[in-house]
Amino acid sequence: MSNDLLTPSHLIILGLLLSFAIAHSGLASLRSWAETKIGPRAYRILFALVSLPLAVVLIVYFFNHRYDGIQLWQLQGIPIVKPIVWILSAISFLFLYPSTFNLLEIAAIQKPQVHLHETGIIRITRHPQMVGQVIWCIAHTLWLGTSFTLVTSVGLVLHHLFGVWHGDRRLQKRFGESYEKLKSRTSIIPFLAIIQGRQTLQFHEFLRWAYLGVGVFVLLFWQAHPLLIRATGNVYW
Structure with a gap:
């Protein structure tokens, strides 16, 4: 770890x-055009081939440099902090990965389609990935407390806030009045539409195998986390 406020890694x-x-937002904006040229399945594969390697590089680099810069605070010695961080991280995954509900479309086995959802987590917020990313950033910035982590978190949140605007714009263009109606019944801020009476929670909608799958993934990730840290440490970036 460096004690410099702004290391090159920042x-x-x-x-x-x-x-x-x-890459991610650019390809998303080209989806309608690209699907007419190469088809939905080929577009999905192209999207994954571009996005996934970039995501892996980001994750590895973050792990290897998470303690760079100045230690802004140190809370790891406080017993209550660790369970708070893990609870927040688990909640963040429930928001981050609602798109994994249809794995066959994600893997391009079934024809990938753009859906308008208004059930489950969408009743809480129509942009769950943004909310999940914010929660993840809060948890990890709280735990690590370094300037590098803070810079990374700010960058991630800004990207996802842009994604909120960009996603609304694309869906508005694609679905028109149908999306306007969905927007009127949902909110970006979690639970706001419910508090305002525009939406109601239906708890049975959360009784899905996908949520159980995310829960199992979180438990496995918790067990494998030390191994992942050691594995990325062998990559000298």
């Missing part, structure tokens, strides 16, 4: 985040 992670954001 700028590198911002560059990696920008590269990922351009």
